[in-house]
Amino acid sequence: MKNQVTLAMKYPPITSYPYIANLLSVVLNDEDAEEWFYSEFSQLEMPDNVHRTRLDFNTSLLWKSCPFIYYQRMSRTMVDASGSLENFIIQAIGNGNYVYFLGNYYHNPLSEAYQTNYFLHDIFIFGYDRERRVFHVADFFKDQKYSYEELSFEDVGRMYVGVRAGDDWLEGVELISPRKKVFRFKPDQIREKLMDYIEGVRPVSIVHVPAEHYKHCWVFGSGVYSQLSYYMSLLSQNLIHFDIRPFHVLYDHKVAMRLRIEFLEERSLLPKEMEFSVQYKDIENRAQSLRNYIIMRTKSPSLSKHVDSICGKLMQLKADELELLAGIAPNIVTGAKTESAANCAVQAEITASSLSLNLHNGPANLVNEDQDLIYASAEHPQLPEYIDFEWQEKQRINTIEIRSRFSQSLGVTVVEVQAADDAGENWRNLGRYEQGDYEFDSYRMETMSIQLENALYTNRLRLVIHEANMKWGRFEIVEIGLYDRTEINPALQKSPCLELEA
Incomplete structure (x- = not known):
């Protein structure tokens, strides 16, 4: 030892x-646990008994449920x-x-x-x-x-x-x-929990977790502000004992919320230009000042003179916080796949040479808006394998994006781009593209981005998978995006457009 x-x-x-x-x-x-932290610690709860003023985060069975x-x-x-x-x-x-x-x-x-x-x-x-x-x-x-x-x-x-x-x-x-654990980060769940907090509703866990049933009459989310205000009025009448911990927790909640907003901005899940984290920092600072103000005033023998001021500050903090959060929640980018309107793959008929025996993992999932639905190859596929896109009308394409999760184990690494004429014959090789080392082996999405030297104008496109990470015996793709990014990148206007004809 x-x-x-x-x-x-x-x-x-x-x-x-x-x-x-x-x-x-x-x-x-x-570092992987940070996503779990930002997914939790958004909801508050408080007993309905004024003699038990333990304001706390609603984290159901925290030690027993933490995946890490x-x-x-x-x-x-x-x-x-x-x-x-x-x-x-x-x-x-x-x-x-x-x-x-x-x-x-x-x-x-x-x-x-x-x-x-x-x-x-x-x-x-x-x-x-x-x-x-x-x-x-x-x-x-x-x-x-x-x-x-x-x-x-x-x-x-x-x-x-x-x-x-x-x-x-x-x-x-x-x-x-x-415990080394992969955590599935879901922005849509963050938005749902945020709405629960705003509306002060009872979390689903209280209903479905038997050990939490005793909380059915508790106060949740933004409803704790009114409970704290009532607590202060009772305290001023010397009807209950003073406990500063609820106001420490209220401040901690604002710290966690501000960190969550910053995290979403860094992940491009909230627009940085709207400066939500900067605005919420003011809420955090005011919660800290309110806590300090309460500590100072509760030491005064004439606390009752300050209760109206404290309750006023408390309820104004609530109003300003909820107004800001109501603007943040709808701006959170959820789990839906991105740019579906601009992604011409959505209008294509998609086929693949390698199909999983799990029918729900077919190539149609490459453009399904649900991020939980993926395309998976057959087990131990014999590379190369291909994915074909066919349209009724010709599409202009200059950018291809292949998105995957657990990319170090499942991501494609070498792709050849081909296009054919209207009859589906005379396939032409337009380039072979390699992906550098993927950074993550988790639910975090990574993208293999292909910028074509010449823009395509075609109704038939083929992606040939020559190499892939197949530690689990297959490769998987969450989404494929086929775009005309000329408006986003004006330099692409100078590149010639390759049109294939029969």
Whole structure:
């Protein structure tokens, strides 16, 4: 066993609660997990009980459903049977597992509860140093800021055994380890979740996940603003206790939303020229200022004098945010295939020499608007194979785009372009084109772009697939685009147009 092991941790963009901060610290070390992060953390939820003001992100069964970790839970009895907590943690971390359990912070020198009161809180352990006898730990310690610190083996042991019987709501020790997983990023789902947030509707998961049924009367999405306003009015009357966490989460929500908008802009899924992320940054800044304003005013003995001002700021923030998001949502480019109107392949009769036994993976999918429908070759095709396009009327074509996912495993790499006369005879080779190395082996779309030296004017086009990545025993294409890009690229007007005649 090594004397020192520190598992990877990356400080998360939002913290909110330990279970969120700890998970994101682990999974966001994997760049592929960023798409999952932007797909989640868009919806908010809040109990309908004013004495439980835990505003939170609606992330159904987060640790158990996150595709980028392996999750397991062990009872305290099983941990105790391993000999000692110290050895159990060292072995778990040595095998690549992060350790999470409930401890008594009376024994935690990093906590404000240290040697003052019995206070239970979860602790996350991501490393150890046997020579110095310390564990590397993460949590909200002093000043309530999420941080990475060190605790001695002895302190962690006392925290663990200091939990009274029946008080462990985690019901044991949880272990997570990174999982390399391909995540399917769907912009249309982001838009749907955004609309749910705007309208304040109950997420579908509440209906279909049995473990979430108790939330059927909760408040969701933009509806939490009114609940927070009501909470402030009760607080001013000293009817409930103050809890700043809902306003931290409200601010974190704006951080996550702004990062999501920037991500969509970078992926050309939102128009950059509309500067949505710049506009939303103002919403984020105002949420932060509101949180700080509330912290300052709640320390004042005359809080009731400021409630109207706080509630007014809160509801104005809601109005401005919803107005902006209502403009963003319809501008998100969803999973539909692009430029169908300009893509003359849409009007073609398409045939292919290699057909999958799965009938739903035929060549017609090359122009189907549903991005989930793809064309797949037969298993272990004998290259070269071809894809033919035929039109009733001649088409002008100067640009060919072949789009694929999992391109390092399934993408075509060498394509020959041919055209024929009206009778379908005298096929003429117009060039052989090679694709450089694909960058991704995931759901992210990549394009092999072919710019013809001479524009074509023809009603018969053939793409001959000479080489392809076939790690999975076949090649696949999500979409083929055949375009006349003369208006977009004026330089193409100078290139001669090749017309084939019988």
